[in-house]
Amino acid sequence: MSAFIVKRLGFAVITLWAVLTLVFFIVRVVPGDPAQVVLGDQATADAIAAMRVRLGLDRPLVLQYAEFLFGALRGDWGISLVTGRPVLVEVMDVLPWTLELTVASLFIGAIIGIPLGVWAAVNRNRIPDYVTRLASLLGLSFPAFVSGILLLILFAIQLRWFPVISAQAEGVGGWLRALALPAFNLGLIMAAYITRVTRSAMLEVLSEDFVRTARAKGVPWRVVVWRHALRNALIPVITIVGLYLGVLIGNSVLTEIVFNRPGLGKLIVGALNQRDYTMLQGMMVIYTLVVIVVNLLTDLAYGAADPRVKLK
Amino acid sequence: MIKRFVAAAALGGALVLGLPAGASAQQTTLRVGIASADAGVLDPHLNSSTPGRGFLQWMFNGLVRIKPGELSPEFMEPDLAERWESSQDGKTWTFHLRRGVQCHGGFGEFTAEDAVFSLNRAATRDTSTFSSDYVAFDRVEAVDRYTVRITLKNTIPSLLGAVMNYAGGFQVCKAAVEQMGNEGFRRRPIGTGPFAFAEYVPQQYGRLVANDQYFRGRPQIREVMYRFIPSDAARDLAFQSGELDMIYGRQDQTWFMRTQQLPNVRVVAMQPAEMSVIHLNMSMPPLNDIRVRQAIAHAINRDQIVQLRGPNTSVTALSVVPRGYLGHNEAAPLLPPDPARARALLAEAGHPNGITIRAIHTTLPGMMSVMEGVQAQLRRAGITLEITPVEHATFHQQIRQNLSQVVHFQAARFPVADVYLTQFFHSRSIVGTPTAVTNFSHCRVADAEIDQARGETNRERAIALWRTAQEKIVREVCAVPVYEQMQLWAYRTNLDLGYELRASLNLAPPLLETTRFTR
Numbered sequence: 001m002s003a004f005i006v007k008r009l010g011f012a013v014i015t016l017w018a019v020l021t022l023v024f025f026i027v028r029v030v031p032g033d034p035a036q037v038v039l040g041d042q043a044t045a046d047a048i049a050a051m052r053v054r055l056g057l058d059r060p061l062v063l064q065y066a067e068f069l070f071g072a073l074r075g076d077w078g079i080s081l082v083t084g085r086p087v088l089v090e091v092m093d094v095l096p097w098t099l100e101l102t103v104a105s106l107f108i109g110a111i112i113g114i115p116l117g118v119w120a121a122v123n124r125n126r127i128p129d130y131v132t133r134l135a136s137l138l139g140l141s142f143p144a145f146v147s148g149i150l151l152l153i154l155f156a157i158q159l160r161w162f163p164v165i166s167a168q169a170e171g172v173g174g175w176l177r178a179l180a181l182p183a184f185n186l187g188l189i190m191a192a193y194i195t196r197v198t199r200s201a202m203l204e205v206l207s208e209d210f211v212r213t214a215r216a217k218g219v220p221w222r223v224v225v226w227r228h229a230l231r232n233a234l235i236p237v238i239t240i241v242g243l244y245l246g247v248l249i250g251n252s253v254l255t256e257i258v259f260n261r262p263g264l265g266k267l268i269v270g271a272l273n274q275r276d277y278t279m280l281q282g283m284m285v286i287y288t289l290v291v292i293v294v295n296l297l298t299d300l301a302y303g304a305a306d307p308r309v310k311l312k
Numbered sequence: 313m314i315k316r317f318v319a320a321a322a323l324g325g326a327l328v329l330g331l332p333a334g335a336s337a338q339q340t341t342l343r344v345g346i347a348s349a350d351a352g353v354l355d356p357h358l359n360s361s362t363p364g365r366g367f368l369q370w371m372f373n374g375l376v377r378i379k380p381g382e383l384s385p386e387f388m389e390p391d392l393a394e395r396w397e398s399s400q401d402g403k404t405w406t407f408h409l410r411r412g413v414q415c416h417g418g419f420g421e422f423t424a425e426d427a428v429f430s431l432n433r434a435a436t437r438d439t440s441t442f443s444s445d446y447v448a449f450d451r452v453e454a455v456d457r458y459t460v461r462i463t464l465k466n467t468i469p470s471l472l473g474a475v476m477n478y479a480g481g482f483q484v485c486k487a488a489v490e491q492m493g494n495e496g497f498r499r500r501p502i503g504t505g506p507f508a509f510a511e512y513v514p515q516q517y518g519r520l521v522a523n524d525q526y527f528r529g530r531p532q533i534r535e536v537m538y539r540f541i542p543s544d545a546a547r548d549l550a551f552q553s554g555e556l557d558m559i560y561g562r563q564d565q566t567w568f569m570r571t572q573q574l575p576n577v578r579v580v581a582m583q584p585a586e587m588s589v590i591h592l593n594m595s596m597p598p599l600n601d602i603r604v605r606q607a608i609a610h611a612i613n614r615d616q617i618v619q620l621r622g623p624n625t626s627v628t629a630l631s632v633v634p635r636g637y638l639g640h641n642e643a644a645p646l647l648p649p650d651p652a653r654a655r656a657l658l659a660e661a662g663h664p665n666g667i668t669i670r671a672i673h674t675t676l677p678g679m680m681s682v683m684e685g686v687q688a689q690l691r692r693a694g695i696t697l698e699i700t701p702v703e704h705a706t707f708h709q710q711i712r713q714n715l716s717q718v719v720h721f722q723a724a725r726f727p728v729a730d731v732y733l734t735q736f737f738h739s740r741s742i743v744g745t746p747t748a749v750t751n752f753s754h755c756r757v758a759d760a761e762i763d764q765a766r767g768e769t770n771r772e773r774a775i776a777l778w779r780t781a782q783e784k785i786v787r788e789v790c791a792v793p794v795y796e797q798m799q800l801w802a803y804r805t806n807l808d809l810g811y812e813l814r815a816s817l818n819l820a821p822p823l824l825e826t827t828r829f830t831r
Contacts, residue, residue, distance in 0.1 A: 030706075031702070031705075031706040031709050031710060032703070032705030032706045032708070032709050033705070033708075033709045036705070036708050036709060036712070037705055037708075038352075038353070038358070038441075039358075039360065039441045040360030040361060040441055041360075041708065041723065041750065042360060042441070042442075042725070042735065042749065042750075043360075043441055043749075044444050044741075044747055044748060044749050045712070045745065045746050045747065045748040045749075046437070046444075046746055046747065047437055047441065047443060047444065049746075050437045050438065054438060082350075082352060082353065083350065083352060083353055083514070084353050084495060084498050084499075085499065085514070090514055093513070093514055094514070094515060145543075149545050149546075149549075152546070152549050153549070156549065156553055157549055157552055157553055160553070163553070163555060164546060164549045164550040164552075164553045164555055165539065165541070165546075165550050165555050165556075257349075257542055257543045257546065258543050258545065258546050259546065260516075260539070260540075260541045260543070260546050260550070262513075262514065262515035262516050263515075266349055266515055266542075267514075267515065269349075270349045270350060270515075273703070273704065273705060274705065275705050
């Protein structure tokens with residue numbers, strides 16, 4: 001197990017370096033000038049040139065790259081070109097918001113998606129199956145910003161149960177109220193994915209010999225489904241959850257915008273629009289780390305879900 | 313059964329989570345929603361963005377100010393300076409400061425030393441976006457503790473514009489900048505305004521508190537929450553739900569009509585309007601032929617574009633300088649819409665089958681819809697406009713690299729004709745040169761008038777020169793002005809701003825010590 005983790009960490013370092021290098025050069029190839037963004041549209045060409053010097057953008061690219069890498073190794077991600085605040089501080093300010101939203105929506109997705117998937121599988125080609133498949137298809141095809149607005153109109157404007165601005169919260173009650181709608185919005189999409197994967201995995205497992213044997217031995221159907229079949233069907237579900245978690249962090253941007261929550265998604269879109277190179281680089285470090293950690297945790301979870309899986 | 317379950321769940325949820333408390337009897341916190349994810353760098357001498365200027369204006373003063381709610385420099389009145397005078401040649405200006413004005417955060421009294429420091433900072437390229445506005449400044453000195461003297465190298469059209477509560481004219485406190493450094497100051501801006509900086513949470517809000525030592529009196533609003541809400545829909549919903557008291561509106565007619573129908577809400581379309589202008593790059597064929605440019609001008613129907621944008625939120629452009637600006641020429645000889653005449657001019661110029669021109673254009677939806685309208689109008693005159701949409705930052709870079717034949721630009725500036733004429737139509741500002749600003753057309757026909765007006769001490773003569781400059785630019789068809797887009801804001805009727813909101817140079821309503829909630 002420890003050899004497995006060391007090996008994965010080695011790969012992680014190489015992946016991180018490759019991503020950082022790519023990001024460093026790609027953001028500089030994209031047209032658009034951060035100095036122009038900082039100074040606004042009335043700035044003269046001279047003033048823009050002076051700002052480029054101040055931001056260090058006039059120096060050779062290789063020098064900038066070397067400084068960036070050494071800085072990253074020391075944990076110094078630089079200063080945002082646009083706001084002048086340390087990148088690490090800005091990222092760490094919003095990271096908890098993103099993690100909280102992601103974990104909450106993952107939880108909602110799992111508690112809705114897994115039972116629905118099982119229900120659909122055991123009722124294959126009957127009304128519950130059709131309804132579940134249709135619902136999950138709707139969940140997958142509904143844009144997050146549309147469902148977000150609909151949720152706000154219903155629950156925040158009509159019923160007044162939740163606030164529109166979900167970043168204003170006081171106390172545990174306030175925090176839950178603020179988190180509920182955005183988490184539900186993202187959770188529904190997650191649930192749609194999980195439902196479909198659970199259903200297909202369960203269908204496969206339910207047709208296997210050991211299920212037939214268990215039933216022949218007189219094991220109650222409920223026990224066969226929930227204890228024997230579901231545990232064996234969990235590997236693909238864990239895979240999709242692990243894969244989707246990384247996507248979810250990136251895709252949360254629309255939910256963050258609609259519900260006015262801070263978050264990594266919103267930060268990265270802002271940095272991209274403003275050509276804030278240092279901020280984009282810092283964000284990429286975080287994204288890459290999150291994806292690496294989630295993949296590692298996913299691999300470890302296989303072993304926990306199915307003892308037959310050996311990690312080498 | 314289901315209904316009872318839902319009702320019980322709703323009641324339970326409400327009890328557990330706690331529904332919003334009712335509004336207090338006398339509200340003293342103003343909650344503002346702005347269409348942005350961030351306010352940018354919190355330094356009045358660096359930040360030129362709409363959300364940044366709106367926020368910073370509540371913390372800082374100028375030596376003078378335009379009367380709140382107005383736009384024209386004719387409404388200039390004392391701010392930190394209680395009076396001022398100028399020499400006969402207009403090159404020496406003396407400002408007499410109020411006594412006892414306190415900087416926020418215990419940084420002491422605002423004196424002439426602070427004003428000198430602040431104006432020199434605004435004039436320095438490394439610390440100011442607006443340094444080019446101060447090139448005519450020879451020296452700024454403190455005559456005594458409460459007297460500031462500005463000596464100019466040459467006269468400029470509006471010295472007061474450079475020291476008012478706008479852009480580089482915002483006065484910062486010297487001790488604060490020196491103690492915290494420029495970087496520290498940007499994290500905790502210190503001014504003398506009615507509201508003092510309290511907190512800034514990126515992507516969420518900036519919070520200001522009342523400055524009880526404000527020289528005009530204790531502000532009645534005690535706290536300002538300035539929330540960053542980039543989504544128009546989310547901002548509107550938060551306003552509707554009562555979580556915001558004032559919002560920046562989406563610049564379109566539908567928003568105006570819909571928001572106006574909300575109960576107890578006032579919607580204001582205020583100045584300065586951003587004028588939408590189609591600049592024709594005369595350095596590129598076929599636009600180097602005046603007949604082709606005239607054909608384009610005849611093909612564009614400004615009134616139709618105003619109908620497209622909405623008559624409550626926009627007005628037809630009348631000249632290459634917007635309405636309300638000192639020196640605006642409302643009788644500039646703009647060519648009338650006439651597609652037949654446009655076709656004839658094209659044929660005369662050797663293009664009987666029409667022409668194809670290209671525009672690099674921002675993807676911003678409001679501007680794009682106008683350009684698509686213009687594209688349709690041009691097509692009727694045999695002119696094919698190919699639009700290359702690029703993301704906004706890319707647009708700004710590429711149009712400054714002289715890559716576009718046609719540039720659609722929308723802007724508001726300090727309301728004196730000189731600024732607009734210099735930045736957009738003087739040869740010094742031609743893109744691709746070291747002194748470039750935003751002269752995309754390569755226009756140079758009115759340099760003499762613009763320069764002469766700059767040095768003119770007689771206001772009437774300066775105005776006459778600016779009017780002549782506009783006539784020349786319009787006749788040369790360097791650009792086709794299309795329409796002017798007003799700034800839209802909505803706020804609750806129980807919010808008494810303390811003045812009639814007609815305009816705000818900083819693009820957000822000023823908040824005064826008298827601004828209050830009435831119930």
